Amino acid sequence: MTLKVCNPTRRHIIKGLGAATLLSPLYSMPTWAAKPPRLYVDGLSFLPNDINDVKASKLDAFIADISAIETIEQSDGTKNYKRTYQACINSIKQAAKTVNENPEIYLQGLTGADIDKARAQQRTAVYFQIQGADCVEADGISANGNPPLWPQLESLHQQGLRVLQLTHHYGNRFAGGALDNNGKQGLNKPLTTAGHTLITELNKRNMLIDVSHSSEQTALDTAKASQLPIVLSHGAAKRFVNHARCSSDKVIRAVADTGGVFGVFMMSFWLTNNPTPTIEDYIDQLEYVAKIGGVDCVAIANDFPLRGQENLLALNNNNSEGVKEYLDWWHSLQSRNVLGFDVEPKHVVIPEFNHIDRMSRIDDALKKARFKSSDRDRFMGGNWQRVLKKVLI
Numbered sequence: 307m308t309l310k311v312c313n314p315t316r317r318h319i320i321k322g323l324g325a326a327t328l329l330s331p332l333y334s335m336p337t338w339a340a341k342p343p344r345l346y347v348d349g350l351s352f353l354p355n356d357i358n359d360v361k362a363s364k365l366d367a368f369i370a371d372i373s374a375i376e377t378i379e380q381s382d383g384t385k386n387y388k389r390t391y392q393a394c395i396n397s398i399k400q401a402a403k404t405v406n407e408n409p410e411i412y413l414q415g416l417t418g419a420d421i422d423k424a425r426a427q428q429r430t431a432v433y434f435q436i437q438g439a440d441c442v443e444a445d446g447i448s449a450n451g452n453p454p455l456w457p458q459l460e461s462l463h464q465q466g467l468r469v470l471q472l473t474h475h476y477g478n479r480f481a482g483g484a485l486d487n488n489g490k491q492g493l494n495k496p497l498t499t500a501g502h503t504l505i506t507e508l509n510k511r512n513m514l515i516d517v518s519h520s521s522e523q524t525a526l527d528t529a530k531a532s533q534l535p536i537v538l539s540h541g542a543a544k545r546f547v548n549h550a551r552c553s554s555d556k557v558i559r560a561v562a563d564t565g566g567v568f569g570v571f572m573m574s575f576w577l578t579n580n581p582t583p584t585i586e587d588y589i590d591q592l593e594y595v596a597k598i599g600g601v602d603c604v605a606i607a608n609d610f611p612l613r614g615q616e617n618l619l620a621l622n623n624n625n626s627e628g629v630k631e632y633l634d635w636w637h638s639l640q641s642r643n644v645l646g647f648d649v650e651p652k653h654v655v656i657p658e659f660n661h662i663d664r665m666s667r668i669d670d671a672l673k674k675a676r677f678k679s680s681d682r683d684r685f686m687g688g689n690w691q692r693v694l695k696k697v698l699i
Contacts, residue, residue: 345687346665347421349539349569349607350435350518353404359612360411360430362662366687367421367431367694368612369469369539372401373438384638386476387438391458394441398434398465405432414466418695433694435469435516435539436462439480439504446500446507456507463511468698469539470508471516472501472524475551480504481528482521484550485644497527505531514697522557529560534697536564540571540607543594546587547576549646555598562599565696567689569607570595572615572659575629575651583625583656585671592672592685602692604685606668614660623660625653 348368354360374393378386405412413424415433424431441462448454472481482495497505505528508515515536517525528536538561544552553568561568570591574583577591595604613619618628629651640647658667665686672682 344669344683345421345425345691346669347606347687347690348612348665349537349567349605349690350571351608351610351612353401353432354612356613357408357411359662363430363612364663364665365430365612366425367415367433367690368608369433369435370401371437372397372434373436373441380476382642384642385635387474389436389438389441389474391441391443391462394436395458395461395465398436398462398467401434402466415468415694416466416698418691418693418698421691421694433468433514433698434466435471436467437471437516437519438474438478439470439472440474440478442504446503454503459504459507459511463513467513469514469516469537471518471539472497472504472520472528474519477521477524482524484519484521485639486521494523495521496523497531501527502531509533512697512699514694517557517561519551522554525553525557526560529564529566532564534564535566535693536561537566537569537605537693539569539605540609541568542570542573542576542591543598545594546591547579547646549576549649550644551646552576558595558598558603562603565693566603567605567693568595568599568603569605569690571607571609572655572664573609574625574653574656575632577656579649581652583653585656585658585667588656588659588668589671589675593675596681596685601681601684602689604681605689606665606686608664610655610660613662614664615655618655618660623655623657625655625657628654 346365348365350371351368353370373389374397375387376390376393378388380386402414405414411429413420413429413431415431420431442459445456445458446454473483475485476483477486477495479498480501481497486495509532515528515532516539517528517536518539518541542552544554558568577583578587592604617631621627632651636647669682669686
């Protein structure tokens with residue numbers, strides 16, 4: 307863990323007040339000296355149908371996936387989910403409309419500083435994200451030797467897109483996907499030439515690059531190519547579950563070396579192979595990311611709605627029943643020998659964290675596990691805030 311650093315400003319204040327004053331029964335610390343509540347930032351969720359969920363979540367900010375998805379049946383029988391430009395430009399406009407119609411709850415996050423602004427106004431900053439660069443489908447293609455143009459990316463940015471994930475599960479013309487990593491063929495697709503150009507364009511616009519769902523080589527290539535911090539907004543460490551969707555130590559370090567963060571998410575079948583998932587399994591993931599990438603790399607993510615995985619909630623978090631909805635998809639990838647799909651999942655959620663109040667519960671679990679207050683500050687939101695302020699300017 308980190309070394310404790312004394313706060314010189316507070317030390318000088320106390321010294322000036324004098325020991326006698328501090329020991330006086332009539333003395334109380336001034337209200338301005340009280341520490342504000344811990345910052346809570348969620349690395350990936352969705353705009354809720356019930357606006358009351360936002361306040362109930364206690365979040366100061368969250369990254370919201372506003373993608374619109376078209377389901378594509380692939381030649382091998384598996385399904386991909388393509389985010390077309392037209393669908394996504396419509397969905398981002400609708401998301402902005404929802405945020406703007408609820409100004410007492412939301413503030414659309416356009417810069418990293420908007421977290422502070424929202425917090426001061428007791429609102430929640432929402433940063434729009436799309437899970438897949440398919441949405442810039444006609445961009446970056448040059449003709450007659452001219453430089454490639456990026457009108458779709460520019461339009462999405464103007465509408466408020468601030469975080470772009472390179473791919474979702476499967477590769478595209480920019481990047482390799484995690485589930486392209488076929489066990490028989492040993493595929494691990496790199497960032498393509500078009501992908502390198504996309505990274506440059508995202509850096510120019512101060513947009514945050516997300517390598518969740520990317521192949522290992524794409525994530526490593528992106529970390530080298532980007533001039534700004536990158537993130538893996540929602541994932542888990544392969545140390546615990548040897549699965550294509552989980553990340554190696556090399557990827558965790560690469561993200562950390564850019565100054566970015568690695569968000570550990572709530573999908574329990576990628577957190578542990580134990581038959582019953584526990585709070586300790588989640589804390590073990592956070593501790594391991596801190597060990598590999600440093601305490602400044604650790605972050606919290608969700609990947610479910612704010613209140614939790616809806617079907618599991620309806621089943622009172624009965625994992626043995628809830629996992630059944632994932633099995634057809636799981637078996638389709640098992641037949642292709644994709645890494646990790648040979649182990650059938652037994653659960654979907656950690657019941658205690660499949661709850662609207664998960665952030666407080668994670669914070670309490672970290673305290674119980676004897677993490678220092680300064681590290682809890684980082685994990686629960688401080689690291690996300692630092693990265694968003696660095697990139698979104």
